[in-house]
Amino acid sequence: MDFDLYSARKRLSYLPRGLLAHCQRTSQLCVELAHHWGWPEDRAAWAGLVHDLARAYPEGELLYLAREYSLQIDPMEETTPVLLHGPVGAEILRRKWQVTDGAVLEAVRWHTSGNRDMGPLAKIVFLADKIEPGKSGLYPHLAPIRDLVKKDVDRALLEFFNSQISFLQLKHFRVHPAMIAAGNYFRLRLASQ
Numbered sequence: 001m002d003f004d005l006y007s008a009r010k011r012l013s014y015l016p017r018g019l020l021a022h023c024q025r026t027s028q029l030c031v032e033l034a035h036h037w038g039w040p041e042d043r044a045a046w047a048g049l050v051h052d053l054a055r056a057y058p059e060g061e062l063l064y065l066a067r068e069y070s071l072q073i074d075p076m077e078e079t080t081p082v083l084l085h086g087p088v089g090a091e092i093l094r095r096k097w098q099v100t101d102g103a104v105l106e107a108v109r110w111h112t113s114g115n116r117d118m119g120p121l122a123k124i125v126f127l128a129d130k131i132e133p134g135k136s137g138l139y140p141h142l143a144p145i146r147d148l149v150k151k152d153v154d155r156a157l158l159e160f161f162n163s164q165i166s167f168l169q170l171k172h173f174r175v176h177p178a179m180i181a182a183g184n185y186f187r188l189r190l191a192s193q
């Protein structure tokens, strides 16, 4: 498939303006990171742009679609359906937008919680979503990751998981099991290097 940004942007015109602006900033950062690491920039730009296509869906619809698409629903997602916007978004891309690129689908699917098996594209979409400039006020504790991501993507991921999990636990929020598993995986992998 071709990763035409213009037609994707047209298709995303239903998104609230602020969310669309976040998607565009994420897309730009994805291109910057893909360029830095020598990864395909067109897919990175496209995946970054569309990653939140289901973010503004009502919670009831996310749950309904997740069941309709026979997605595995974690108990935490039952009670906080917004967490399903990645997996549901990936299914919409596959079923309605006819996206067949596995790396793009994976990147959209896991962009909220992360996953231990993320490939290069999923890693940069995941990180770009969290550290794009519009979010710097929201997540000041993520500042060191902005530098680290250009030196070592896996260490940037580990740093993100460590700080985000501590941040959530400090506030007595629950942490998605896929994020805990990913944090444990990168901790173990990078400790042995």
Ligand SMILES: [Fe+2]
Pocket (backbone or CB within 6 Å): 051, 052, 055, 085, 111, 112
């Ligand atoms: Fe999202």
Ligand SMILES: [Fe+2]
Pocket (backbone or CB within 6 Å): 022, 026, 051, 052, 129
């Ligand atoms: Fe996002």
